[in-house]
Amino acid sequence: MNAKRILSLLLAAVLCVSLAGTAFAAEEEPLVICLDPGHGARDSGAVATYDGVEYQEADLVLKIALYLRAELETYENVKVIMTRTDRQGEMPTIDPEKVKPRVDFAVQNGADVLISLHLNALENTETHGVMMLTSNGYYNRECADVGIALGTNMLLTLSQLGLLNRGHLKMNSSDRRNPNGTVADYYAIVREGIWQNIPSLIVEHCYLTNEDDFRNYLSSEEKLQALALADANGIAAYYGLQKIGSNPRQLVDYSEHWAADMIDIAVSKGWVTGYPDNTFRPDNTLTRADFVTLLARLSGETAAPITTNPFPDVPAEEYYAASVAWAVSAGIINGFDDGTFQPAAAITREQMAHIMTLYLKHKGISVQAPEGGGASIPDLDQIQPYAKNDVLFCYANSLLNGRDEGFVPQGSATRAEACTILLRMHDYLHAHPAAEEAPAAVEAVLSPEIALPPEAEA
Ligand SMILES: [Zn+2]
Numbered sequence: 001m002n003a004k005r006i007l008s009l010l011l012a013a014v015l016c017v018s019l020a021g022t023a024f025a026a027e028e029e030p031l032v033i034c035l036d037p038g039h040g041a042r043d044s045g046a047v048a049t050y051d052g053v054e055y056q057e058a059d060l061v062l063k064i065a066l067y068l069r070a071e072l073e074t075y076e077n078v079k080v081i082m083t084r085t086d087r088q089g090e091m092p093t094i095d096p097e098k099v100k101p102r103v104d105f106a107v108q109n110g111a112d113v114l115i116s117l118h119l120n121a122l123e124n125t126e127t128h129g130v131m132m133l134t135s136n137g138y139y140n141r142e143c144a145d146v147g148i149a150l151g152t153n154m155l156l157t158l159s160q161l162g163l164l165n166r167g168h169l170k171m172n173s174s175d176r177r178n179p180n181g182t183v184a185d186y187y188a189i190v191r192e193g194i195w196q197n198i199p200s201l202i203v204e205h206c207y208l209t210n211e212d213d214f215r216n217y218l219s220s221e222e223k224l225q226a227l228a229l230a231d232a233n234g235i236a237a238y239y240g241l242q243k244i245g246s247n248p249r250q251l252v253d254y255s256e257h258w259a260a261d262m263i264d265i266a267v268s269k270g271w272v273t274g275y276p277d278n279t280f281r282p283d284n285t286l287t288r289a290d291f292v293t294l295l296a297r298l299s300g301e302t303a304a305p306i307t308t309n310p311f312p313d314v315p316a317e318e319y320y321a322a323s324v325a326w327a328v329s330a331g332i333i334n335g336f337d338d339g340t341f342q343p344a345a346a347i348t349r350e351q352m353a354h355i356m357t358l359y360l361k362h363k364g365i366s367v368q369a370p371e372g373g374g375a376s377i378p379d380l381d382q383i384q385p386y387a388k389n390d391v392l393f394c395y396a397n398s399l400l401n402g403r404d405e406g407f408v409p410q411g412s413a414t415r416a417e418a419c420t421i422l423l424r425m426h427d428y429l430h431a432h433p434a435a436e437e438a439p440a441a442v443e444a445v446l447s448p449e450i451a452l453p454p455e456a457e458a
Pocket residue numbers: 038039045046057117118119457458
C-alpha cells in the first residue's frame with residue numbers, strides 16, 4: 001500500500017466517522033493491481049513434458065492471470081491491469097533488461113502493487129510447493145513489508161489447496177547495490193519495483209517440473225482457475241476487499257456506546273466484526289483468542305500455515321486458528337507453561353500489554369519502558385515480573401490507560417476497549433515507523449536443495 005493509498009484510507013475513515021452511514025468503500029480510490037504473467041514471446045519460461053505434451057510456463061501463467069483478473073473484478077473498487085494479455089504481450093520478456101518496462105508500466109498506470117505470476121522449475125523433480133519471492137527490505141522497508149504481508153496471505157490461501165508452503169525467499173544480489181549502498185534484491189522485478197516505490201512480489205505457484213504439482217494444480221482449466229481463486233482470496237484478505245453487491249452488515253447495538261466512533265473505525269477497517277445476529281456486543285469480555293485475532297487483522301499479515309500451531313487446545317478448524325499460528329510464527333505469543341493457549345479465557349490487562357509490546361517489537365519498534373516510569377501506578381507491585389516492562393511501556397505511551405483504582409493488571413477488557421486499543425496501536429505504528437536499518441539476516445525458510453534460478457527469471 002503506498003502513501004497515497006494510506007492517506008486515502010485514513011481520509012475515508014475520518015469521513016466515515018463524521019458522516020455516519022456513508023458507505024466506506026465509495027469514498028476510496030480504486031485499488032489498482034498490476035498482474036504480470038511471467039515470460040512471454042520467445043521466452044517460454046519453465047518447460048516440462050507429460051504424456052507426450054510439452055507445457056510452457058509462459059502459457060500456463062497467462063491462463064492463471066486471466067482467471068485471476070476475472071475474479072478480482074468481482075470485488076468492489078478494484079482495477080486490474082496486465083503487462084501482457086496474450087503469448088506475445090506488449091512487452092516481450094526474453095531479455096532481463098526488459099523487466100524495467102513492466103515496472104514502468106505498473107507505475108505509469110498508478111498501480112498500488114505489482115504481482116508477477118510464475119511457476120517454479122528445478123532439475124531435481126522431487127521439489128514441490130508454493131513460494132513467494134519478496135524483497136530483503138534493505139532499501140524500501142515500507143514497500144517490502146507490503147509485499148511480504150500480501151505474500152504471506154497468498155501463501156496461506158494457496159497452501160489451503162494442499163500445496164506445500166515453502167515460505168518467502170528474500171534473495172540478495174551477489175553484486176548489485178541499492179541507491180543507498182545496501183545489498184540489492186536478486187530478482188529483477190522485485191528490485192526494480194522497490195526502487196520505483198511499488199510493492200512487488202513474485203508468486204511461484206508450484207513446480208512445473210514436479211509431476212504431482214503438475215497433475216494436482218496445472219493439468220486442467222479448472223485447476224488453473226483454482227490457483228487463481230486462491231490468489232484472489234489471499235489478495236482480498238490482505239486488502240480487505242468486498243465482493244460487489246455484498247452489503248457490509250450494519251451492526252445495531254453500539255450507536256450510543258462511549259466507544260461508538262472507535263468501533264466504527266475498527267469495523268470499517270475490518271479489524272473487528274459483529275456476531276451473526278448483527279450485534280457487536282461492545283461490553284462483552286475480550287478472550288485471548290479474540291485479541292490475537294484482532295491483532296492479526298491489524299497487522300495485515302493474517303496468515304501462517306496452520307500446521308505450525310503448537311497448541312493442543314487450538315483446533316485447526318476454529319476461526320482463530322490461523323491468527324494464533326501467525327502470532328506464534330511472529331513471536332508474539334508463546335502460551336502457558338503447560339503448553340496450552342487457553343483461547344476462551346478472558347485476557348488480562350497485563351497479558352495484553354505483553355502481547356502488544358511483542359507485536360510492536362515484531363514490527364521493528366523499540367519497546368523499552370522509560371526510566372522511573374510507573375511511579376504513579378498505585379498497584380505496581382501487583383504486576384507479574386514478566387509483564388512489568390510491557391505494562392510500563394504501554395502505560396507511558398497511552399496504549400493502555402490506568403483505571404480509577406490503578407492499572408488493574410489482572411483485570412479483563414471489553415470488546416469496545418479492544419477497538420480503542422487497536423486504534424491507538426495503529427496510530428502509534430504510523431507515528432513510529434520501524435528503524436530503516438536492514439534486518440539482521442535474510443530469512444532462511446527454504447530447504448537446501450533450492451537452486452538459484454537464472455537471473456532472467458522475472
Ligand atoms: Zn518464471
